[in-house]
Amino acid sequence: MLLSTAPPIMEVSGVTKRFDRFTAVDDVTFEIHDGEFFTLVGPSGSGKTTLLRMLVGMEKPSSGELRLRGKRINDLSPNKRPTCMVFQSLALFPHMTVGQNVEFPMTIRGVSGGDRRTRSWELLNLLHLNPEQYYRKNVTQCSGGERQRVALARALAYDPDILFFDEPLSAIDAQLRKVLQKELKDIQRRTKKTFCYVTHSLEEAMVMSDRVAILRKGSIEQIATPDEIYASPKNAFVAEFMGEVNLLSITIPGDGVAHWHTGRNAMPPITVKIPASAVPVEDGAARKLLIRPESLRFIAPGEAADNSVPVRILNEFSLGSRIQYHVGVAADCTLIVERLREERTTATEAVLGWDTRDSQVLES
Amino acid sequence: MSTSLPLKLRTLAPGLRGFLSSTPFLLLMLFGFVAPLVCVVWFGLMPPRTFEVAQMPTLENYRTIFGQTYFKSILWSLGLAVATVMILLVVCYPLAFAIAKIFKGGGYFVTYAIVTSLFVSENIRLFGWVIGFMKNGVVGGTLARYFEIDIDSLLYNIPVIILGMVYVYLPFMLFPLVLGLKMVPDQVREAAFDLGASRWQVFRKIDLPLSMPGVMIGSLLVFVLSIGAISEAKILGGQKVVTIASDIESEFTYAQNWPLGSALSTLFIALTTIVVFSVLGRFDLEKLLGKKSS
Numbered sequence: 001m002l003l004s005t006a007p008p009i010m011e012v013s014g015v016t017k018r019f020d021r022f023t024a025v026d027d028v029t030f031e032i033h034d035g036e037f038f039t040l041v042g043p044s045g046s047g048k049t050t051l052l053r054m055l056v057g058m059e060k061p062s063s064g065e066l067r068l069r070g071k072r073i074n075d076l077s078p079n080k081r082p083t084c085m086v087f088q089s090l091a092l093f094p095h096m097t098v099g100q101n102v103e104f105p106m107t108i109r110g111v112s113g114g115d116r117r118t119r120s121w122e123l124l125n126l127l128h129l130n131p132e133q134y135y136r137k138n139v140t141q142c143s144g145g146e147r148q149r150v151a152l153a154r155a156l157a158y159d160p161d162i163l164f165f166d167e168p169l170s171a172i173d174a175q176l177r178k179v180l181q182k183e184l185k186d187i188q189r190r191t192k193k194t195f196c197y198v199t200h201s202l203e204e205a206m207v208m209s210d211r212v213a214i215l216r217k218g219s220i221e222q223i224a225t226p227d228e229i230y231a232s233p234k235n236a237f238v239a240e241f242m243g244e245v246n247l248l249s250i251t252i253p254g255d256g257v258a259h260w261h262t263g264r265n266a267m268p269p270i271t272v273k274i275p276a277s278a279v280p281v282e283d284g285a286a287r288k289l290l291i292r293p294e295s296l297r298f299i300a301p302g303e304a305a306d307n308s309v310p311v312r313i314l315n316e317f318s319l320g321s322r323i324q325y326h327v328g329v330a331a332d333c334t335l336i337v338e339r340l341r342e343e344r345t346t347a348t349e350a351v352l353g354w355d356t357r358d359s360q361v362l363e364s
Numbered sequence: 365m366s367t368s369l370p371l372k373l374r375t376l377a378p379g380l381r382g383f384l385s386s387t388p389f390l391l392l393m394l395f396g397f398v399a400p401l402v403c404v405v406w407f408g409l410m411p412p413r414t415f416e417v418a419q420m421p422t423l424e425n426y427r428t429i430f431g432q433t434y435f436k437s438i439l440w441s442l443g444l445a446v447a448t449v450m451i452l453l454v455v456c457y458p459l460a461f462a463i464a465k466i467f468k469g470g471g472y473f474v475t476y477a478i479v480t481s482l483f484v485s486e487n488i489r490l491f492g493w494v495i496g497f498m499k500n501g502v503v504g505g506t507l508a509r510y511f512e513i514d515i516d517s518l519l520y521n522i523p524v525i526i527l528g529m530v531y532v533y534l535p536f537m538l539f540p541l542v543l544g545l546k547m548v549p550d551q552v553r554e555a556a557f558d559l560g561a562s563r564w565q566v567f568r569k570i571d572l573p574l575s576m577p578g579v580m581i582g583s584l585l586v587f588v589l590s591i592g593a594i595s596e597a598k599i600l601g602g603q604k605v606v607t608i609a610s611d612i613e614s615e616f617t618y619a620q621n622w623p624l625g626s627a628l629s630t631l632f633i634a635l636t637t638i639v640v641f642s643v644l645g646r647f648d649l650e651k652l653l654g655k656k657s658s
Contacts (some may be wrong), residue, residue, distance in 0.1 A: 056558060057558075058554060058558070077557075078554070078557050078558040079557050079558065079559075079560050079561055079562060084558050084559055085555075085558055087551045087554070087555055088551075089549070089551045091549065091551040091552045091554065091555035092552070092555075093552060093555075093556070093569075093570065094552070094574070095573045095574055104556070104559055104561075104569075105559040105560050108559065108560045108561050108565055109560060154559070155559075158559050158560060
């Protein structure tokens with residue numbers, strides 16, 4: 001995909017938002033490219049919603065600059081910006097029909113009744129809402145999924161340069177959410193609109209996005225494609241945010257080896273082999289060693305592995321085709337192991353092993 | 365002994381139990397609301413200037429009412445009530461908006477300040493205005509003393525009656541409007557704004573329709589209260605305007621013509637009921653039309 005070379009449609013440079021003494025967004029700089037699906041992801045309190053509200057114009061940055069197609073838009077109010085947002089609550093107009101909701105931005109712009117109707121029928125069809133059935137329906141009588149689609153149709157009717165989303169799928173049950181995620185991505189591809197999505201779920205971000213920006217405490221930790229983030233998370237925060245991973249607390253005394261500190265107790269650290277990495281190692285500071293649950297395996301006697309450690313199997317959970325084990329290394333050090341169902345073990349004691357190339361040293 | 369009644373109640377059939385539980389309320393409504401109304405209607409059918417209930421009903425009183433100029437008082441009451449509602453809508457909507465959407469904590473201060481004024485009796489507050497507006501009163505005296513402008517009494521005219529009514533009934537309009545506006549979700553307003561609507565369009569298309577329940581309740585409350593108003597016209601208006609309520613009062617007092625007073629009351633209650641219900645009906649109809657028109 002050529003998306004990373006597409007021209008920037010929105011440039012955010014050095015944007016900061018302070019509320020009294022609290023800094024919600026701290027000197028954030030990034031670009032949104034024309035026609036891409038860009039996602040801002042972060043845990044609650046990371047400043048993602050505040051950042052989004054600045055991008056759509058509902059908050060003003062304390063400092064920094066927002067440019068849309070090269071034009072400064074810091075002081076442009078939301079109704080004058082060619083962008084619009086799908087709210088978490090959807091914010092449909094409860095006193096209007098589906099048709100009136102979708103036509104609202106066109107009514108405001110003074111589009112004639114006939115054109116409005118044609119366009120809203122087009123949009124309802126695009127979103128798999130049969131206009132015959134839904135055009136006259138009251139929005140309060142629509143189901144959660146239907147309301148999502150009405151909100152998206154209404155936003156598309158505004159014909160924005162960028163369409164922003166504030167976690168609109170968070171209140172939807174998991175099964176429907178997966179359907180709607182794919183639908184959203186599909187609509188983005190078909191309309192070729194620039195989408196900027198905000199969510200607390202990196203999993204959701206990975207499914208839909210061309211590029212993802214990960215926020216933490218008001219700053220961006222990493223901006224990359226989902227593949228890049230999966231392959232090389234920038235630090236332990238990003239790695240942990242991606243889901244269930246093992247992050248071993250280590251210090252690095254010399255080249256190629258590390259001391260794994262398994263807990264607060266006085267147990268001596270376990271020495272493990274680590275790959276050569278870009279992270280500076282000479283300072284002896286605390287690092288994290290990332291090992292994915294599927295990279296850990298139980299090794300039979302006589303079988304070789306770069307690293308091995310005796311463990312107790314504490315618990316097992318079925319994940320369908322795979323089984324997840326929680327294994328204890330020390331009193332307060334638990335690792336997560338995921339193996340295929342065929343390799344199921346019933347033992348309570350085992351030896352856990354992994355290859356050095358399956359681990360990554362990260363800044364903590 | 366004290367537990368024997370609940371125990372007995374529990375053994376009764378559910379329907380009977382419910383009936384017995386509602387008896388106190390039914391009795392109160394019967395003797396406090398239905399019976400007086402029936403009395404008034406019946407008394408209105410008795411021959412004029414009598415105090416006897418057991419007589420042949422007659423329409424004599426209604427003939428008198430339509431033969432004389434009572435319709436003037438009714439029109440005055442109606443006009444004053446409508447003017448009060450209109451002015452209060454315009455005055456209260458922005459304040460209610462500020463309390464519901466802008467003031468945050470400060471809204472409570474305004475609310476308490478307005479509610480506190482209700483602790484003082486209406487008549488005493490109206491006499492306060494009299495002191496303010498009478499010749500050489502607070503307003504006149506101040507102007508004469510510091511600006512050497514001599515003005516006559518500002519009392520006893522129609523604007524001052526309306527001022528008094530607006531002042532007295534303000535809370536009854538304000539608080540339903542605050543509740544109505546609190547029901548308008550902030551994000552819905554933001555969404556309309558984000559979709560290109562100007563502030564005026566947000567007001568016309570979002571705030572007003574969604575706060576309509578508050579507007580209707582406030583308007584009806586103020587209308588019903590102010591159409592029966594009597595003190596404002598008497599205290600601030602002198603003899604300038606005679607409202608229907610003061611007509612009714614004088615039939616029962618000076619004139620000692622209870623049947624005529626009762627007939628007037630009956631007519632007035634019927635009129636108010638018709639107005640209120642026709643407005644309610646129109647409101648519902650409009651809401652339906654709003655949903656169906658494209």
